[in-house]
Amino acid sequence: MSLRWGSMRLEREVGRVTVPAQRAMERALAAGNRLVDLTRREPRGQEQVCRWELVVTIGQEPEDRAAAAWIIADEIMKARTDLDDLGYRLWRENVLAGTKPVGVDREHVLLHASPVFEANDTTGVTGYVGEWLWYLLTRDLPPEPGRSVVVLDPPKSAVNDGGPDGLVIHRVPGSELGFVFRLWEMKKFTGKSATPADTIRKAWQQINNEGSRYMGQFSWGGRALAPDLRIFVGSMPRQWVDRKESGNGGVSIALNATDTPSAAFDLSHTHFTTHTHEGALQGLMVAIDDLENFAKDVRRYIWSAL
């Protein structure tokens, strides 16, 4: 079940966010200020080789959608500014007050808001928001018994190089190497071509290609981790090509709610054949009504201070 935010559509066409940032922020706070608080995960395909989850939004009102967009915008700016409290404050206070900073303050906000959003390329922004959707939905999951997340990186701040990927490493006491990882391939489906099934198939077929760069870089970048994790991370590509059970794959699809299929990921094991152990494949589908415009809302909240 997904929400219908159809009433927003007309206003969005004139290029304004109908729900002011202040109201969106308040609604987000009221719900818990986390994306997981505004969504629900529904397990699907439990009988399949590749089990998956459908993430749908809970609330019915335009404010709920605005709250979700606000949370993502706010998380992005929090990550970008990090210890630059002044930068974060300048952005947030101006967006919430509906004002625009001037002079050096404007330059300051621009420095943080610019990457991805200044270019205002719909495809790029949608892909970027898709990565953040996956990241926030994964980050804020409740802890699982017997395993804990030790590595989950936020999406890259600025690069748009055609290879959105994600990686989660869990510590699993008692497992062969002490850790397991899942490499995620993320795709968006905006209904403009083919079907979600095609997108899923391509994602599985690409996971080895696209994931190779991510793993190649990550295995090096983990050199300053704790010794046991460092050794694990450094050998991830080796585990992957050796098809160890510590290596797993995942495909995450963000799509328009109206395009949500009833069955999905049922043929994944025929597309991704290198890893066959139990649980090697996992799917995630995030259904958002009018995904591209949702991504534009995120951009508007970030950019409205400029």
Place this chain on the structure above:
Amino acid sequence: MERTLDPEVLASALGEYRPGGVLPSAQDLLRAMTDLEIAAFRGEREIEDETLATAWYLHGLAALDPDTPGYDADRVRRAFAASAHLMDLAVGDRRRPPAERLQIAFAAQAGYRRCEQDPNATAVYRQVRGLIDTSGELRLHIGTLAVEAGVVFLGFERTDLGRALRRWRRQLREVRAVMRRDSLARTMYGPAEAVVEAVFHLYQYLGTGEEADLASARRLLVDVMTETAGRGDGLARWVAAHLFQLSGEMARSSLYRLLPAGTPAAVARSFAMSEPPVMTLWPPQRQLLQLERGNPLDPATSRSLISVPTSAGKTLMAQLVICSHLAQRPGRVVYVSPMRSLGREMRSALRGRLRVLGRRLAAEQPEFPLSTWASAAESDGGDVEIVTPERLMHMIRNNPEGALEDVGLVVVDEAHHLGQGDRGFVLESLLALLQARADIRLILLSAAVGNKGDIASWLDPTRDEREVYFTDTWRGPRRLHGLIYPNLMTDQAELTERPATARTSSQVIATVPVEAIFAVRPTAASDISLLTTGEVGTRRYHGRNPRQWRKALPNGIVNYRVFAAGAAELTNAGSVLMVVGTRRDARNAALAIAEHLPPRPRAAALADYLAEALGEEHPLVRCVRHGAAYHHSALPEDVLHAVEGALRRGDLLAIASTSTLTDGVNLPVRTVIVHHKVDGDPLTYDGERTLSPAELLNAIGRAGRAGRESEGWIFLTRPYEPRPAEFEHLDPDPEQLRVASTLMTDEALASLAAAEQTLRDDADGIFALADSAAADFASFVWLVLHLHATVAQPQGHPLDALDGLFGLSRTGNARAADRWYALADRIAEKFENTDPAPAGRWAATGTSLGSARYLDWLAKRLAVYLERWATENADGMSAEPQEWPLQRTLDFLIEHQVFDLLLEHCPEVTPHWAFKDKETRGTAMTVAIAPALREWVSGVAIPDLARSWQPGVPAAWALDQAVRNISTAFGHALSWTVGALINLVNTNPALSPAVPRLNTHTAWHIRHGVDTEQALTLLSAGVTSRRIAHLLGREAALLGHRADALRQWTAQHHIDGWTELYRAGEYEIQDLLEYVRTPADLINRIIDGGTATTPLTRLVPGTPDGPVTLARPSRDRPTIRIVRDKRRVATVPADRHLDVLAMLDSGLDLRHQLHGSDLITSRANLLR
């Protein structure tokens, strides 16, 4: 060195193959790689996603922590090598987004550095240079800034790196100002900021060796890896991890760490801070420096041989040996190179190094009059002499004691040339004499040779040969082998019917297009791929059936033109060298290549210079305008120098050169096309010269410019469609690469037999020996006997020194050695029976004994004429002998037909003065040598000489001949013999003390074609242009400026003055700047003392002291300007121009202050 296109290497890198798994099999990967190589050769650079993914997996497989159980360093290195090779091929795939290509580039660079193929990292950088953003706003590429910084750093292109760092650091300062923070740590900009700063510190460390910089860099990189600098920038973490790892390796391969203990830091600085900068060493260079026994950098090592392949960085090794010796031991260094172009290369490279070291390169000195070495304190003296073997031999001949006085080290480069051609014996005999001097260190450098052990044992019989030689198989770029041949495009033939005539029946004429086909085979096991240029011309044949087309009708395209078209095609990928058999072939090939190339603006400066020097209609000028040139020994030195410089800078696209090693091009190119028969070639006809394995290897060694491209291409031409086995010609058997004495060649032994026969009939027969190995041997024996006879306390047998000849000491051909010794005994008998005075004089001329005796006879006659003149003109003479001026000397020599006599009687001169009315089937023309020489010496331009000498002959051909005759006759043969003759006249014991002497610099004037002492000074001091030397020399002579005054007077004009008054071109300006330079040692002063002071000129009056900036020279404003508020306030004077420029290029972060009329420069405060 291990190559990656090898199934075993790939299998090791990939690990166990699992069908249906993630990685391909080694065979499949090899196939993909060879396909990519072929595609890259075609200019196609697209790579499949699956293949690129394999590259990334291999990159990741190499990330294995050394603590991991089962870690295998070899396997990791191979994974890096295979990954880097694939990434290198992928980086040119323009379908991929720039951000991805930058990551591919960095992965390739890191991989290459980790598998010890360092120069390829620079080559990769050159492919993505355009993706480095140093002009846009930082916020628009902050996501890739860390990768960009990593890519430009591992490119090690100092100018680019310095520029990028200056720009990015300024932008980061501005970002900090906007954010009102001291550091961007823990913001989105933090990781990239830390990487940029780390790169800056690494760059400083590699330049100055200051450990604090290394520590700062490593701290910053750890901050990125631990996310202390900021989160969310995985690329920065990846880059930082590599740089951190590499920083340790770079530090270990930095000169500051590798030079032997006790070596002053100035030695490392002299390499790190001068052009071309050496920031880290290549693997064989590192190994050399780390040798525990017999290290040639250790002053205690007396004898050493460094034998490594071409493109392993041998020249730099020689420079290291030289600079290290200078810094540790007193005494001068002599660098001997039989390759003139290498000597020129070494001269320009060492000049900068020595400048930082506070030492000097000696100016080139004339052969006659021969002085002892000038000391470094003298204006034309120095600490390092760069000479040919002939030159050093000549010095020893004339002054056995003085020639090697104060010499602590002799470095002989390209020592394997002792087995090469006519000049090989000069080197061999020189080495024999040097071997006798235990007090002088002797370091030989050679290409990889099969019998290095033999050479080492000969060099130092007292030590284990493996302690005497150093060898390594590493070399720079990979090589792709191919064959190129003309192919008839028979299916496109056009048939024309010729109707019958009264004398012939009807005929069919087939006009057939011809294409050049490249047959390419990346590895010996690969399939051969064929690529075509498409039609490059046509040939015509009788008959309609291709089987009838054996003999082409006239006027069709000939083979060399087909290959030239192929060469022109290959210039799209980089410079091309075409190796041909003769000078004429070189010229024709260059002209044919030029026909396929559009005019090249980048070559215009060279073309203009050559047009001034040789005449606009000279064929070289014509082809250079299109970016092609030719290079052979009959072109003037300044022309060769300029052509080599243009090729090095990339101004020229193609060059055709003769194959002779000693006169060939020493520079690397992207592609070498060998259009020459090779040893063992079944196509060779009787007597045709073929390339020896060593010559072929030398040519092959030129393919691939380390640091420019990671792969060189080498093609052998074939006149027909070749068989696959013909690829083997490009892989000579190492056993064939044995250095053998020229005394043991068939030709030499034949000349020995002839000499034996001659001497059997006539004891005086030794004077009839000319132009043969036996003649050269006889001259050397004569010298050995003379040296023994003139030593105060002679020891041993007079002929003992012959034992030092490589050919006689380890010949393996004892019978031949005995015959040479027997010949020596006959010569000794003659020597014994010759008056010691003339015997000594004959030993000193450096010609054959016959010519020496003739010169001595002629000198006696001239002395008599001089005496007679003195008697007739006794009235005006003073008691002191005077030296006649040049013109008076020339008048005297011409009056007594000296030049005609030399032409007639000296076989060394005769063949070098020859003219024909046309090139093909031409008739010999007589050009009187004496008036021609007089015109040449008076500075007449070559085009005017050509017109004067051969009026009515087409200009291009007349110029071609004029240049050849000037180079070979005036430039070498005649100037040498005239010098020897005048020396004999002036020292003739019969000449009364008061009789005037002939001008001692006459030979030097003849060699250079100028008539003032000042012009000679300029030409000896490194100014290569005869034109500018002549113009400046004439004016300075009128004004009476000599020596230092000449230098100051020249400097006062500054660059704009040289341009306006003398129309100086770019080439001439560079030489003049070097000539007028006042050594300033700015970099050392800044590093050691904190500040450097430069006096300024053209100061705008009333300018207050304070901060200023420096504006680099540009085409419109060639001087370095001191600027404040966008206005020029002063100018760097000409004599400081190069040092200030070197300071600006050093990579140091500088700030400048105007203080009075001085510029005060110091290092800017470091950020962290």
